[in-house]
Amino acid sequence: MSRVQEKINLVRFHLDHKSHITIDPEKCAACTTKPCLFACPAGMFTLSEEELLYSHEGCLECGTCYVVCPKGSVDWHYPRGGFGVSFREA
Amino acid sequence: MKQAKQFEVIVVGAGPAGATAALKLARAGRKVALLERGEYPGAKNVSGAAIYGMDFMESLIPRFSRQAPLERCITRKILGFMTPASSLLIDFKNDPAATPPFHGFSVLRPKFDRWLAEQAEQAGAVLLCGTTATGLIREKEQVVGVRTDRAQGDLWADTVIAADGVNSFLAKEAGLQRAFHPHEISLGVKEIIHLPAPVIEDRFQLSGNEGTALETVGAITGKVNGGGFLYTNRDSLSLGVVCQISTMMQYRAKPDDLLELFKNHPTIRPLIRGGRTKEYSAHMVPEGGWKMFPRLYGPGMLVAGDAAGFVLVTGYLLLGINFAMMSGAAAADTVLEAGQKGDFSSKSLALYEKYLNRYHLFTTFKRFKHTPEFVSNPNVQNIYPEFVCRFMESLYQVTEGPIPGPAALGWSALKQSGLSAGKVAKDMVQIGRTFL
Numbered sequence: 430m431s432r433v434q435e436k437i438n439l440v441r442f443h444l445d446h447k448s449h450i451t452i453d454p455e456k457c458a459a460c461t462t463k464p465c466l467f468a469c470p471a472g473m474f475t476l477s478e479e480e481l482l483y484s485h486e487g488c489l490e491c492g493t494c495y496v497v498c499p500k501g502s503v504d505w506h507y508p509r510g511g512f513g514v515s516f517r518e519a
Numbered sequence: 520m521k522q523a524k525q526f527e528v529i530v531v532g533a534g535p536a537g538a539t540a541a542l543k544l545a546r547a548g549r550k551v552a553l554l555e556r557g558e559y560p561g562a563k564n565v566s567g568a569a570i571y572g573m574d575f576m577e578s579l580i581p582r583f584s585r586q587a588p589l590e591r592c593i594t595r596k597i598l599g600f601m602t603p604a605s606s607l608l609i610d611f612k613n614d615p616a617a618t619p620p621f622h623g624f625s626v627l628r629p630k631f632d633r634w635l636a637e638q639a640e641q642a643g644a645v646l647l648c649g650t651t652a653t654g655l656i657r658e659k660e661q662v663v664g665v666r667t668d669r670a671q672g673d674l675w676a677d678t679v680i681a682a683d684g685v686n687s688f689l690a691k692e693a694g695l696q697r698a699f700h701p702h703e704i705s706l707g708v709k710e711i712i713h714l715p716a717p718v719i720e721d722r723f724q725l726s727g728n729e730g731t732a733l734e735t736v737g738a739i740t741g742k743v744n745g746g747g748f749l750y751t752n753r754d755s756l757s758l759g760v761v762c763q764i765s766t767m768m769q770y771r772a773k774p775d776d777l778l779e780l781f782k783n784h785p786t787i788r789p790l791i792r793g794g795r796t797k798e799y800s801a802h803m804v805p806e807g808g809w810k811m812f813p814r815l816y817g818p819g820m821l822v823a824g825d826a827a828g829f830v831l832v833t834g835y836l837l838l839g840i841n842f843a844m845m846s847g848a849a850a851a852d853t854v855l856e857a858g859q860k861g862d863f864s865s866k867s868l869a870l871y872e873k874y875l876n877r878y879h880l881f882t883t884f885k886r887f888k889h890t891p892e893f894v895s896n897p898n899v900q901n902i903y904p905e906f907v908c909r910f911m912e913s914l915y916q917v918t919e920g921p922i923p924g925p926a927a928l929g930w931s932a933l934k935q936s937g938l939s940a941g942k943v944a945k946d947m948v949q950i951g952r953t954f955l
Contacts, residue, residue, distance in 0.1 A: 436799035470801035511649030518711040
């Protein structure tokens with residue numbers, strides 16, 4: 430398990446089946462730099478055989494992904510009320 | 520179809536800005552809703568965290584520093600200049616800061632924000648948790664409410680105060696805020712590390728509920744502009760790094776790698792030894808200051824707190840919570856005065872500027888409008904910390920040869936760090952322009 434994943438496991442989430450993140454696969458395929466792969470502090474974006482994969486389960490809700498996205502591909506919004514991350518200490 | 524309005528004011532976001540606004544409005548008898556998307560106020564909120572500016576908080580809530588869930592009063596401030604293997608620390612210990620009026624306190628946001636929102640609730644505000652505002656309701660240009668994801672979720676009011684944080688989708692929807700530039704936003708990543716209170720007190724030379732705030736600049740974040748921080752809580756440490764998003768992109772740095780670099784620095788590692796990480800979090804910080812302020816008001820709407828970019832970074836101060844609370848208070852005062860005239864047009868809400876300046880927000884942010892460039896100057900970020908550490912090292916290096924004088928050592932360290940008289944003079948001009 431990656432170090433980031435171990436840290437994410439310490440955090441409490443109320444998981445929504447519906448993702449609050451969406452991407453445009455065509456824009457991502459055309460993106461040469463893909464800063465989301467390293468800039469997301471939760472490691473939610475990964476690459477599998479050239480295809481960009483993402484998850485919302487573990488998102489810390491900072492918003493860095495859409496700020497770094499050079500293609501305007503990442504559509505990130507707040508999760509539904511009461512869902513997502515619930516910090517106890519932060 | 521126009522619905523009957525349920526509230527006079529809707530405040531979106533129960534952080535320090537929103538809770539303060541709701542508290543003041545409820546005290547004045549206004550019918551106010553305080554919306555929070557988290558399961559409780561503070562569930563989504565992350566900062567260092569330390570709060571400063573206790574005089575305002577005491578005036579807002581009597582006996583604030585006794586009542587609020589604060590962790591430790593900051594009596595020791597450490598500013599660190601770091602290279603990968605050394606550090607020069609400016610360590611200021613100030614005993615009077617342990618007594619009123621205090622400098623500031625470390626806080627845990629989920630506890631602090633929740634308490635502050637409870638004060639608003641006790642004053643009569645209606646706190647609606649688990650409620651995300653999904654958009655604005657407008658009649659022509661005038662904002663008259665918000666859409667939420669509750670059942671029958673449309674809420675109507677005379678005014679909406681957007682205190683919905685750095686990402687403020689409401690300010691963007693209203694056309695008040697533009698898209699961010701990566702150089703004006705930083706990403707903070709952080710861990711809460713548990714240590715027993717007596718260990719913290721011994722390790723940081725503290726008595727009772729005194730606390731330390733340590734902030735560093737230099738190699739800690741590699742070439743990425745940013746710094747590290749460490750605050751003592753009662754029985755935990757808040758430790759993290761803040762990195763400018765543009766340089767993070769430039770060097771393709773992973774934020775958690777930078778956090779690990781900080782934790783493993785020889786100056787930091789012994790301070791957290793034996794500690795157990797309890798939580799990991801991340802948050803964006805609007806660091807652009809004056810130059811990235813949105814338009815702060817529009818017809819039927821005001822913007823406060825991080826949503827308005829009220830974060831001050833000077834290199835030695837890092838302030839946000841106090842400005843968030845002041846702007847919340849100013850927004851409430853604005854709505855109260857506009858309400859007396861029954862006029863919530865943009866022209867009427869321009870009063871917000873007057874009330875913000877009652878707390879000198881514009882004066883302060885204008886004064887420090889060049890500090891974001893100063894703080895992200897690569898020389899300030901990396902070269903000067905390297906220079907001072909190199910100089911200190913040479914100062915204490917005794918060999919069998921003749922011992923050089925300090926001036927010669929300083930000159931040599933300057934050259935070794937890639938600096939020249941010309942470059943230093945240029946930076947001095949920038950320092951003068953920034954701070955004088």
